[in-house]
Each structure stands twice: as structure tokens, then as C-alpha cells.
Amino acid sequence: MKLCSIAQRHILSFTVLFLGLGCFHTPKEGEAIEDVCKEENNGKEVSVSGYLVPPKMMTFCSDSCTLRISPKKVEQEPTLITAFMVGDGNAQMKKLPEKFTAKDIDVTDSSGKHFGTGDAVRLTGKLMVNDNLCSMFKPEKIEAL
Numbered sequence: 001m002k003l004c005s006i007a008q009r010h011i012l013s014f015t016v017l018f019l020g021l022g023c024f025h026t027p028k029e030g031e032a033i034e035d036v037c038k039e040e041n042n043g044k045e046v047s048v049s050g051y052l053v054p055p056k057m058m059t060f061c062s063d064s065c066t067l068r069i070s071p072k073k074v075e076q077e078p079t080l081i082t083a084f085m086v087g088d089g090n091a092q093m094k095k096l097p098e099k100f101t102a103k104d105i106d107v108t109d110s111s112g113k114h115f116g117t118g119d120a121v122r123l124t125g126k127l128m129v130n131d132n133l134c135s136m137f138k139p140e141k142i143e144a145l
Contacts, residue, residue: 025120037134049122054102081135115144
């Protein structure tokens with residue numbers, strides 16, 4: 001009886017581990033933030049993928065909202081700074097309420113699929129690299145992954 005209990009726990013542990021592995025995003029070759037955010041890519045059109053992370057602080061967000069893309073679901077360097085236009089259409093972010101939490105962040109990708117903080121996303125557009133800052137404002141294509 002005890003043997004079954006131990007075996008069941010091991011099976012459950014492996015199942016949880018296996019299912020958990022499916023929750024990680026692996027960027028396509030050349031799309032990782034650390035690969036893209038290099039001085040030689042400044043001004044080039046590139047694709048980059050990672051997780052949309054909640055802002056540490058957002059003071060003003062009317063026509064566009066500035067957020068970050070990170071290699072992990074929590075902000076971790078290097079990050080990519082991006083801005084999403086505010087609106088109700090594709091490739092836009094819904095307007096935030098006056099008092100908001102990370103759960104209120106709702107972005108619609110270029111094809112109409114919704115995503116929020118903690119979700120994997122691919123952005124395509126013109127990259128700007130300056131000193132230690134890497135940004136892509138108003139990406140041309142936004143894909144929820």
C-alpha cells in the first residue's frame with residue numbers, strides 16, 4: 001500500500017513538471033532579447049520575443065502605454081521597452097482604469113488575439129539601441145504566442 005502511494009506521488013510530480021515545462025517560451029533563433037538588443041541592430045527592422053511584464057510604475061498613459069518585454073515572466077535584464085497605442089482595435093492596448101493592476105493590462109495583437117502581463121509575445125518593428133536602452137516603439141506587428 002505504501003509503495004503505491006510513493007509511486008503515485010512520483011507520477012504526480014513528473015506530470016506537474018512535464019506540464020510546467022510547456023509554460024515556458026523559447027524564442028526562435030535570433031529573436032531572444034539578448035541577441036536582438038545589440039548596437040549593430042540599431043535602426044534595423046527585427047523581430048523579438050519574450051514576456052510582457054507588468055510595469056514597476058506607470059504615471060501617464062493616454063495615447064500610448066510604455067511597457068517592457070523580458071526573457072522571463074518577471075522583469076529580468078535585458079528588457080525591451082515598447083509602447084502600445086491605446087484603443088479598442090487590433091495592435092492596440094485597452095485604456096487602463098485610473099486605479100489599475102497588472103491584470104487590467106489587455107493588449108490585442110495584430111490578428112485580434114488578446115494577451116496580458118505574463119504572456120509571451122513577438123514584436124516586429126524598428127529597433128532603437130542607445131547605450132544600455134533597447135526599445136521598439138509602435139511595433140509594426142504584434143503577435144501573441
